[in-house]
Amino acid sequence: MQFEELLSLFKRRGVLWPSAEIYGGTAGLYDYGPAGTALKRRLEAAWSSWFVGLSPNYHLIDPAEIVPEAVVRSSGHLAHFADPDVTCGKCGQHFRADTLLEENGVADVEGLAPEVLGRMLQEKNLPCPRCGERALSLPRAFNLMFGLDFGAAGKERAYLRPETAQGAYLSFSRMWEVGRNQLPLGIAVIGKAYRNEIAPRNVLFRMRAFTQAELQIFFDPENFSVPLDEVAGEELPCLRAKDREKGATEPTPIRAGELVSSGGIPSFYAYHLAMMLRFFRDVLQYPADRVRFLEKNEKERAFYNRIHFDAEVRLDSLGGYKELGAVHYRGDYDLSRHGEGSKTDLRVTPTGGKTVLPHVLELTFGVDRNLWALGDLHLRVETPAAASGGAAEGGQEEKEPRTVWALPPYLAPMQIAVLPLIRKVHAAKADEVAERLRREDGFTVVVPLTASVGKRYAREDELATPFAVTIDNQTMQDGTITLRERDSRAQVRLPLEALAGRVRSKFVPPRPTFRA
């Protein structure tokens, strides 16, 4: 689905809209409406049951969104998560100090403080790349983090977290006690992260407040066994860094087993790459040929990442592959830094094992971006079959194109629509049935009353409601209903009592085999 089409449908149907819209909107901030909120929660639930479900020793926590300055100093965000911004006094163009230096043959400038970069720039006395004037300002740190005046006097510095991961690292020692004193230990966080993006763009793709779902797996690098054999035959559409350097732009399928045996990738990494592919393919049901794993080379990835693949999905609305998740092998960087910064020994001794500073494998997932992708990939306009003239009386001849949001049922905002065929005759019964489904089975149920039944089906199709129950004259007599399935539009008649049992399992997202 194309960008404008998708955005207008999302706004029209209450999925999302620009934040503070009555004041003209705020760049980079969006509000989710009822349908968007419901979908987002189900998406988070599906993520959670898949990734947290990988092991009984993986846990979901909800850490604070504000972190004191010491945390971002240790994590490196204070120094690195900033653009050393240089302005030309003549033409006003902005540049990055480190990029300018690199372009002029200075190596190893990455991560240097703005003052240091400033001295180097002064020594070189570089001209403005745009207008040629030697009028460049000193670098000013433009930090992408939102700073806060914290505490009663506003004197303490704190920041809105730029990523959820830090909360997991900060909780590690507590979780070691809460958990079972065993590695691997998984800490998952789903929540908002905040970045003061210079140029927010593409709605949910670069926001200033966005939701991440991340699983940090802490493990002993000498002892992290995974059931690789379960996924060894799985073909992973990888675009390796070395192939990209040779000019490759398309992924080559590599079996997870081969990635380990001949690809130089550790088995724990290949296994989780495969599990992430399964999540995209089997849980979110993205078409397999639209997903690829792009390996970042040494220059592209953060210095502490030892292996880095982005999970990318090709979206028509954004004209190409977009990063929707990633797998980072971060080594012991995080615990090591926070150990030093907090003067806390974060090494642990698993029962019967030796003392280690755990390494971290990070599986990250952009919730908002994937919500957009679920629209892009699953919304489709179906045109009526060309030859439809001969349909029988009372048949299901379609006359107009319909828009169907073919979400997996466990992601759909509304689960069941109960439609009185004729409002005056069947509405009371419909309410009764809907209330019973809500009360006894916990389904989310809507009862559309207005417009013709065909139009009501169409509205529900567009908002992904997977099942419609129709109340007709026969329902009034014998208590049977018809159940309509969204994608096929096929209807079956069955006793009301049989309904819940028939659909319940469709609302449970798939999960991996839980291994103790």
Next chain:
RNA sequence: GCGGACAUAGUGUAGUGGUUAGCACGCAAGCUUCCCAAGCUUGCUACCCGGGUUCGAAUCCCGGUGUCCGCACCA
């Protein structure tokens, strides 16, 4: 951040200085109809914000905000 384009009902749009600001879809009420956006009647909602020019501004000018595209950015 820079450059370009754009900004009119819920959505998509027409409107080159004076219009009751038009249309389509939509939404709502009623009639009709037991099954896939039918029909009829009635109704609803808009010129992004702030200045300026002008007798008069949706329309021209300036500033702001927002969106898209390109560049840059995305530890």
